[in-house]
Amino acid sequence: MNGSPYVIASRNSVRLTMLKVLAALVPGIIAHAWFFGPGIWVSLIVCTLLAILFESLALVMRGYPLRPFLTDGSVIVTAWLFALSVPTLAPIWLYATGLLFAVIVAKHLYGGLGQNPFNPAMIGYAVLIVSFPMYMTQWPAPIHLAVHAPGLADAFDLVFAGGGLISVDAYTMASPLDTVKTLLRAGVPKEEILANPVFGRLSGSGLEWIAGMYLLGGLLLLANRVMTWHVPIVFLLAVAATAAGLHALDPSRHMGAVFHLFTASVMLGAFFIATDPVSGCGTPLGKVIFAAVAGFLTVIIRTYGGYPDGVAFAILLMNVAAPFIDLYTQPRVFGHRRHEKPKI
């Protein structure tokens, strides 16, 4: 059967949508390279190639054509979001393990594009942080704080040969979120913690700039109507409100709203991960609920949980709830309201 319409907006395509998302990530990636060195390029390229390899493997095993599904761009988005969520300059086997779960388990075992109940990149992240927590806390320090800022050659060595040229301590530091969590729990006064050079004006040094660039890219996506406002805006509001609420209760033990908002993972989560339409809610009210609870959980997990960051787990938890939320938030359909007599 081949019925109307006989005209479609053919310039609309999944590929174009994915390309826009990738383009919106570029400012953040540039900021990342600026503050943390060229290592990000190595990990991005390695993750992209690994993801394409796994995608091809899965497509061949499932008997799907390679061309349309490799060129839709979705697996590259997964690869980039994964690469931006895990520590740069980690050994290649770590990336491979994460992406294996992201692409093959989280995506293709559930039916491939459009069928995954969980965000693939976040599954990859979650598997790694549960399985290899040590590697997942070794974040490169900003260039200006590192004892030895790794160049491109160092990056290749670290990713492909497991390092050895420079010691781990020479280029990594605890992340700002980690620092806050461990030191606050150890009873160190907040002023003393914030004196650490890993903190910048708003949040983590350098990281706050990356967060700002993600925000910029995300706003461009909003302006381009790649997504609706519901998820990113409500997610950010929920993070801010929860953080501000905790801070108001006990300012000495909690960081404020601005600190939480300008961690790179919150901005990345707000505009690029929580907005994943496949694993998120479909109805407008559903999106609001999804984002509000995810934002709340992010701060709660960061504050009381065992892991340094909470964005991934908050979003994965809400992925579970998304179909249920959708079921109960179906919008009113045209003509389904009681009507008054016309007042004409």
Added chain:
Amino acid sequence: MRKLHTFNGGIHPPEHKAESNAAPIASLPLLPRYVVPLSQHMGHPAAACVQPGDRVLRGQVIGLPEGRISTAVHAPTSGIVSAVEMRTLAHPSGLPGLCVVIESDGDDQACPTPPLDWHGLPQADVLEAVRHLGIAGLGGAVFPSAVKLDKGKAGHIPTLILNGSECEPWITCDDRLMRERADEVIQGAAIMRHLLGAETVLVGIEDNKPEALAAMTAAARGAGFPVEILAVPTLYPSGGAKQLTQLLTGLQTPTGLLSTDIGIQVFNVGTAASLYRALVLGQPLISRVVTITGHVARPGNFEVRLGTPIQALIEAAGGALPGASGQIVGGPLMGFELEDEQSPVAKSVNCIIVKHPALFPPAPPTLPCIRCGQCALACPAELQPFELYWYAKAKAFDKTERYNLFDCIECGCCSYVCPSHIPLVDFYRFAKSEIRARDKDSQAAQIARERHEFRQFRLEREKREKAEKLAQKAAGKPASGAAAADDPEAARKKAILQAAMERAAKAKEGVQPQNTDNLAPAVEQEIQAIEARRQGTDASTPPPEGDKSPVSTP
């Protein structure tokens, strides 16, 4: 100035109006033959009232309305009826329908139809005239207008909306009609207003038709009653009756109800003009304005007699250009592909688009749905099309119903915007037809069950009645004891006979009655007639299947 409202979503595809809206409405030369379908409207087809060999005049009734939702069909010119037979129609199904074939005599002699005093005559008489003049909605749905103009028990319908929005790309027949015959539209509106008892008359026209807006505004000034000509934003599907109603009044027609339930009736502007021509000028609906556009030499609009083969219309526009790849009847968003160019123009045909791969490129390959929600943003019915697609694809039809599949107007906005290029509307049509078929089956099963139960009841009753009758008979019969003793042989035989009869009577008492026992004489006769017929027919031929209507399945 009335404040306009908005509807959800909508799309703005390339308009392609300029190709065909520049030239005035032209006419076609008289053709040697017209094929007039008897089913040109919603509801029951008209019943042919002419036979091959009859001479007919232009405007003479050749098909009489049958049933409430029906309307008459008229001869487009004078000539001889050569056949009343099945011909392929311009219909999405591509199935044939009964047509009256008229060979023109070239005189084009009119059948005199006196004008009607619609203002003075009783309402019922005017409506009957509208029905017999063949007036049906020319916007595409071709609903018989007499039914819609009946204000019924409500007493009056306060608001009349004329739809001049013409939101589908390519189509310009209403645009040209409003530019050239604005007065006729307004005069038609006056009749509609009178019949409905409407106080407010609103005309919605998309703002991409400034000339039509100007002409209608000028005509409205001389109307003698208040008419508001309103420019609505160019946004498909502003011409959907429900969408236009919302744009102009802010009211949504409740699902499952008609717009008249909220005091509004909507007509196409072309319908208004044809109503005027029918009642005031005495011209039954035998022609309409049709846009012929796309890959033809001279796109434009023509006043086309109903029954004109579409091929002739294409030729009138200079013929299809090389590389043409079929035709669309209607617009590109809700139309359908023409099966046979010889199919006649009917009341529903507002536009013919000759296709070319450059104008209508084949859809790119389909990818899986990524639930991006673009379809929901575009849906004027405020549905969640991606959920409907999900369940339709899984054949979870009860779920599609719960997600309000039947509120879908099949406008095509979702398919238009889908980044995965999924033919969403095809899935909705499939689900709808499956649900309709299922409902029909369950209805049939219900009827069969009722009939079975009644048969059981009838058999029980007949058995009881028969038993009672036999009991009566047995009681009333005198005992047979008188025997002739002089012939022992005869007596012996008689005794044997007697015993046999008694055995037979006893056996008969125990026998279940047949359902052919104890029948009324009329039924008996009928059974005998059937038996006689049965013996006359060859046993190898299967019995004719009754009422098997052709149903197209996807």
